[in-house]
Amino acid sequence: MQKYKNILVVADPEREQQPAISRAIHLAKTCDDVKIIVFLAIYDFSYEMTSMLSSDERDAMRRGVVMQREEWLKEIIQPHTEKNINIEIKVVWHNRPYESIIADVFSQDIDLLIKATHEHAKLGSVIFTPTDWHLLRKCPVPVLLVKGENWPTNGNVLACVNLSAEDETHEDLNDKIIKEAIAFSSITQANVNLVNAYPATPVNITIELPEFDPASYTDAVRGHHLMTMKALRQKYGIDEAQTYVVEGLAEDVIPQVADEINAELVILGTTGRTGLSAVFIGNTAENTIDSLNCDLLALKPDGYISPLAPNSID
Template identity: 75%
Template sequence: MPAQLCKGAVMKKYNNILVAIDPAQDHQPALSRAIHLANKSSDVKITIFLAIYDFSYEMTSMLSSEERHAMRRGVVMQREAWLKDLIKPHAEDGLDIDIKVVWHNRPYEAIVAEVFTSHIDLLVKATHAHDKIGSVIFTPTDWHLLRKCPCPVLMVKEHSWPENGKIVACVNLAADSETHESLNNAIVKEAQCIAGILGAEINLVNAYPATPVNITIELPEFDPASYTDAVRGHHLTSMKALRQQYSICEEQTYVIEGLPEDVIPKVAEDLDAELVILGTTGRTGLSAVFIGNTAEHTIDSLNCDLLALKPDGYVSPLAPNID
């Protein structure tokens, strides 16, 4: 089914993509995903970025600072040569791809700095898959980027994006705050952007909480069935308004009782989705759909790519100081 667009929707695209390279791997899923997106659009610039560091080069007291600098520069040049070989076939196909290698002991800080410096639209980074269950395993660098990177972060796995695939956009319909409403809209619009590029189907999912057991114990007159019906009714009404705003079919919306960390991976698995889109706030965990560690449990259980967005007005703790 073709992607759905509401009337007047402005289709953004990713003009400036930053790919975080894994120095331990020859095959780069993140680069493959960025090239896939670039081939579906026009005027896309890709920068492949590598932050390297070797503490031994800092501890060699017998060498002068100039000699240590020369040694570091030699390592950087070796990596630059490797990256040039990596992108050669794609550059020959006419793609606009740049290379940047920096010496930095905190890769996530170097990556976010490049996002700010080069006005990046999308950061793409590969994740690691658990051998037993196939879920995504996030490294400390991944978590820092998900929490602190100001632009959308696409975490990819070792698989392709087929045509006419499925996207799961996770929305939070429990809160009435402007921040959550704005982020819900951003999530759906981002889903439309990618669906428009790939010809994918958008599915909206929202998890709502079950009736707390302690309330039924402490308040004998409390009617849990009526409470549950009221909560579900609120979420269904909110979902209807959201899907109608963006012309999404009812059959492609899911309002399910349960914890987000249980509901969302299950829906993504049942749909065999290629991508899950979440909202983030960058506090101690991910939010918009979740607060705190709930998101961490959720995305660790996903068996597909993840796109994490920040709300409008988000200010990264790594933002450069401007006097």
């Protein structure tokens, strides 16, 4: 995480406490020459529907709301500006927050996006908003979704790797995820843990093929994943006790292991799948994060092109 120099923080207009800003400040203190931009997109449809006002009057009303929010953000960041941290604010009027956020990612050459999430009052689980989903799918840079608590020292970070696929893209993304976990561990002295979920034996195979031996099949699949995990952990010097190879769906296994080790951060890859494939297949990140009780860092594979990139075609 030490490579991040330009950090865009999405402010939460509903909260006085801004955990996303706190995370950015924490990271800024670990590296020199970090620039933080606190970003807020606001919109009120009622201002657009005030037919009794002229367009100039409506523009003036919008500017007034923007200025009011700018003053609010200035008060929030004031304690941090006194600590010689390079922090700025930007408030825009836009009816699609995720589009304005990603546009700023491109225009400001951002390399990390941080946004707070909402905790459920009763269960403590994290609730992710539609804006979060869009950012996970379409933001070209790493997205850190933050829960309210501070990162503890000597805690645990959980890196989620995919050992099922043998294509180069997934292997490169596994390496990227582990390297990110190791970089994070240098900030909080966290322990790096690896987790991989492997599929259970399909029930329909045992029905359609009576001679099929499900036990042998399961042993073979688990053996493959254990061997691949061994090679990966040895490559990065991670202890065997800090690796987990578990049968089941990733969206079930990852939160389960994260809870077991009391992880403060889960790092996983997201392919940014959109359109019909996202509807029918889904993304592991999206199927996982609603069950997490910690921060999530989502990484895109190298070469990913956002559908909202300038001059891109949807």
